[in-house]
């Protein structure tokens with residue numbers, strides 16, 4: 363099926379009448395997935411939005427439950443499960459894969475997150491495969507393909523004829539039957555693209571498995587500021603903290619993004635902090651991305667979107683790190699351990 | 707500039723091999739064209755990887771705190787970096803004898819993508835290092851500029867406009883704290899933001915909390931901000947942080963003759979000093 367280019371606004375208007383529709387757009391100085399309303403111009407040309415779409419499923423601050431005493435003095439606890447029909451329209455393959463990662467975390471392994479699940483259930487993912495890449499894109503080194511987004515409900519491929527549309531899930535099929543009046547028969551011709559930034563992931567995980575103690579972490583972490591930028595712009599970083607706000611007789615518990623780069627992320631009662639310095643924090647971030655997540659869920663937690671590469675204020679670049687791991691001598695780590703054993 | 711780079715490499719190697727310093731903090735090439743990244747050189751043979759060109763966007767001053775106790779560290783300093791060092795000495799974060807300052811007069815750094823001079827450099831009135839142990843390169847003429855242009859526009863707004871402006875700025879903050887981490891005068895051992903038990907700063911990210919963070923930080927650094935502009939450069943959301951800093955600086959100068967921070971290592975602390983003659987208009 364084909365959606366002619368000039369029918370796109372009509373389709374978006376139609377969708378916006380029944381759901382919250384988010385499209386990549388320039389909003390003031392920002393690029394983000396913006397709530398669509400008639401007249402907003404989606405921008406499918408720009409490569410990754412500075413902020414990822416993860417906020418839709420995993421808001422930076424999300425209410426969990428409200429509690430307090432009602433007018434009769436009776437205590438109450440009311441969970442908050444807000445969710446709306448939502449369409450994520452025109453999302454690129456890396457960001458689609460990031461949702462697959464978040465689904466793993468919040469919905470699998472015997473645990474279903476009651477705040478994530480309703481939002482996810484009502485989310486329709488409409489991917490647009492890439493016709494252009496940025497210098498910092500490296501998804502095809504991370505096992506992805508900029509020309510396809512298999513995890514999306516619906517996939518669009520844009521050619522001069524318009525958008526070729528394929529449903530890939532049941533949810534997608536149901537949606538397409540509703541979109542019918544906007545579609546015509548046809549296909550779109552486009553040339554496949556590939557990333558210009560490449561890294562070689564061969565053997566990286568195996569090496570990292572042996573490199574928990576290794577001088578490389580000291581070397582690469584020196585310049586890190588331990589700000590939260592890389593984790594906050596990352597579409598797959600999903601750590602959170604739980605806090606509460608109390609006012610008079612009412613209170614609210616909420617969770618909010620947290621970052622393994624922050625000093626108090628691992629701080630425990632009595633101020634014990636197993637990751638007090640930057641070295642263990644930087645190591646944690648990269649090992650989680652490239653090792654631990656794979657151990658648990660069978661995929662890498664980096665989708666190669668390049669946002670951290672673009673935004674890190676000191677250019678601590680994950681692709682450079684991967685190259686350095688590739689070139690590193692695993693045996694050097696044993697020396698560190700030996701040194702530690704001798705009290706050095 | 708390539709002369710500066712050559713001399714820098716030579717001097718770094720000499721300083722390291724003579725044992726005068728244990729580390730040289732400067733810049734090296736990044737992955738992409740026209741990109742540099744902070745470098746920490748500890749071996750004379752690695753001095754060749756030091757780079758100095760018009761893309762050395764990172765300020766070096768804060769990094770000098772890292773190696774305290776390990777020995778003397780050489781730090782490449784331009785005007786902005788040197789003022790940061792001075793102010794850290796005033797703030798008792800660093801001792802002058804802990805650093806060997808390699809001064810480099812600066813002609814302005816560029817954004818690698820646009821090729822344009824960085825805002826922080828366009829607004830800089832101290833391109834020559836204000837303190838150094840040795841100087842590499844020729845001094846440059848300091849530009850004439852009014853760094854309060856944007857502040858005056860802010861002041862000309864009426865209250866409602868200004869409130870709307872601050873909201874529009876802080877709506878976009880993601881509270882990554884890059885501005886704090888990169889700042890040479892944000893050196894509190896425990897930032898008010900992180901004192902969770904005291905609960906000054908809520909963890910929710912919204913306009914009110916973000917504004918509370920941003921404006922409190924501006925107050926905390928107001929009389930010490932050396933105008934290196936690194937907070938604004940580091941901000942992933944490009945918030946106009948220097949505008950707020952300069953508003954504070956301008957007012958502090960007007961009310962307390964605070965002057966410019968980091969020009970020498972003595973410095974003043976108008977916000978931390980009580981004087982019976984202080985103006986009290988805001989009380």
Ligand code: SF4
Pocket residue numbers: 585586587588589590591592593623673674675676677678
């Ligand atoms: S890697 Fe970069 S973005 Fe991430 S915490 Fe360190 S300095 Fe900040």
Ligand code: SF4
Pocket residue numbers: 592595596597598599651663664665666667668669670671680
């Ligand atoms: S680690 Fe960086 S490149 Fe990988 S998914 Fe996260 S932001 Fe994108």
Ligand code: SF4
Pocket residue numbers: 878879880881882883884885886920937940941942943944945947
């Ligand atoms: S660097 Fe920018 S986005 Fe991050 S906390 Fe500071 S002002 Fe907010």
Ligand code: SF4
Pocket residue numbers: 885888889890891892927930931932933934935936937938951
């Ligand atoms: S507040 Fe910004 S400009 Fe001022 S010293 Fe800190 S980083 Fe530099």
